[in-house]
Amino acid sequence: MRSSVQGLEGKIAEHHATLYSVQERTQSMDDRTKLAQVADHEILESVCAGVDRMDHSVVQVRHLGQQIMDYLNAFSEKIQGSLRAILQSNLQTYQLMLQMQQNISPRPTNLLESNIRFEDALGEIKELPYEYFRHWEVEPQSMLQFEMRH
DSSP states (O other), X not given: OHHHHHHHHHHHXXXXXXXXXXXXXXXXXXXXXXXXXXXXXXXXXXXXXXXXXXXXXXXXXXXXXXXXXXXXXXXXXXXXXXXXXXXXXXXHHHHHHHHHHHHOOOOOOTTOTTSEEEEOTTSOEEEEOHHHHSSSOXXXXXXXXXXXXX
16 A cells, blocks of 8 residues: 555655646746736837827817818908908999999080181181080180180
8 A cells, every 4th residue: 555655645746746837837927927917008008198199189180270271261251351342342433434434425516506606817617616615704715726726
């Protein structure tokens, strides 16, 4: 029996050594796992910080984009308002010009019977438009002198 006890003790010692070896490897793996977890945690924190910075940057770019769009919309509205004012001014100017054109009296003609006729000593006949004289108190002689010069 002694030999079987010694055989069992040997096997127990072998198993104990194997168990110790497994325990050391498990401990080593546990240590490496903890180191990996620490490293992973540091990497994860770095990634999270990067994501936070990226999120902040995206929000800033989005805010800047919104400001640009607001400015362009306001600028567009100002330009449209200016163009409307210019168009309205042009239309008013056009209306005034039409009214002025309609109010321009035609040039007096020398073919009307209402013209004033003068005959000089040489027998030349000069006609003065009545329209020139109907509202003015003008001496016909000054008009005749003007006509004879030309």
